[in-house]
Amino acid sequence: MTRLSFPLAELLGGSRLTLRHRLLVSAAALLVGSAALAQDTDFSKVQIETIPLAPNLYMLMGSGGNMVVSTGKDGSVLVDTEYAPLNAKIRAAIKAAGGTDVKFVVNTHWHGDHTGGNEPFGKAGAVIVAHNNVRVRMSTEQFMAAFNNKIPPSPAAALPTVTFPTRTTFHWNGNTVNVVHVENAHTDGDSFVQFANLNVIHTGDTYMKDQYPFIDRSSLGSIDGFIASAEKVLARSDANTKIVPGHGALATRADFQRFHDMLVGVRANLKKLVDEGKTEDEVVAAKPTAAFDDFWGKGFMTPENFTRFAYQSLKP
Numbered sequence: 545m546t547r548l549s550f551p552l553a554e555l556l557g558g559s560r561l562t563l564r565h566r567l568l569v570s571a572a573a574l575l576v577g578s579a580a581l582a583q584d585t586d587f588s589k590v591q592i593e594t595i596p597l598a599p600n601l602y603m604l605m606g607s608g609g610n611m612v613v614s615t616g617k618d619g620s621v622l623v624d625t626e627y628a629p630l631n632a633k634i635r636a637a638i639k640a641a642g643g644t645d646v647k648f649v650v651n652t653h654w655h656g657d658h659t660g661g662n663e664p665f666g667k668a669g670a671v672i673v674a675h676n677n678v679r680v681r682m683s684t685e686q687f688m689a690a691f692n693n694k695i696p697p698s699p700a701a702a703l704p705t706v707t708f709p710t711r712t713t714f715h716w717n718g719n720t721v722n723v724v725h726v727e728n729a730h731t732d733g734d735s736f737v738q739f740a741n742l743n744v745i746h747t748g749d750t751y752m753k754d755q756y757p758f759i760d761r762s763s764l765g766s767i768d769g770f771i772a773s774a775e776k777v778l779a780r781s782d783a784n785t786k787i788v789p790g791h792g793a794l795a796t797r798a799d800f801q802r803f804h805d806m807l808v809g810v811r812a813n814l815k816k817l818v819d820e821g822k823t824e825d826e827v828v829a830a831k832p833t834a835a836f837d838d839f840w841g842k843g844f845m846t847p848e849n850f851t852r853f854a855y856q857s858l859k860p
């Protein structure tokens with residue numbers, strides 16, 4: 545998900561929108577309820593909730609993408625940053641958890657609800673680390689077709705200054721922290737972050753708990769990338785792994801396995817329709833997600849929009 549910088553009411557009333565955009569906007573409207581629309585969020589009311597994951601490792605939940613912070617003698621490493629107006633509250637939460645200055649920020653992908661808080665950490669001296677394409681997309685204006693929205697380039701201090709093509713590893717606070725790029729899933733710059741010896745994985749938005757994921761086609765996301773990513777996370781986890789989704793509550797491997805199985809099931813149904821030469825609208829009418837909608841279809845991404853984006857990423 546991303547920060548949307550236009551007034552929603554204007555978009556809903558926009559006469560130039562196609563029917564498809566109107567359908568997508570109705571999905572965006574659901575975001576309001578989850579406080580993910582930054583301009584509709586009163587940051588003064590946001591509280592940062594701290595959930596212990598392991599010794600010196602915490603999940604932080606405020607407004608926007610979930611964060612994880614590692615604290616200890618080497619300083620703090622923060623995964624994702626939510627929004628800049630929450631900086632003081634995020635720092636306070638890290639301090640309350642026993643942490644000191646943030647030395648490194650790791651971004652799971654470029655979307656504004658995960659990188660919007662980078663700038664104040666960068667200005668304070670944190671080194672920001674992410675996949676190559678996170679810097680590329682944050683450096684240039686982006687257009688998100690799903691929301692008919694332009695996103696301006698980020699300020700210089702918000703940009704990753706250390707980037708990597710496939711993976712990197714931190715040896716920090718006694719932990720081995722693997723940051724692993726997965727290709728073309730939610731975007732073309734996703735990474736998951738594995739705290740290997742603490743058995744915790746932050747998936748970024750390659751997983752949103754108990755809801756259909758957002759395949760950001762404008763950032764070259766795909767359902768096959770989601771499945772490949774999920775298989776990598778499963779391969780690095782066991783029954784006791786704590787999985788921090790990009791959005792939603794802390795998950796177990798069993799929760800995540802169910803997500804993987806849903807993706808594989810939907811993909812099989814979609815592929816059959818694609819092979820039959822069905823158009824996008826015909827595929828939507830065939831309801832390839834029907835068996836999964838009761839559980840997964842009540843979140844930000846409606847069954848129809850999930851089907852459209854998944855279809856677009858599969859069609860020849």
Ligand SMILES: [Zn+2]
Pocket residue numbers: 545546653655730749
């Ligand atoms: Zn996202």
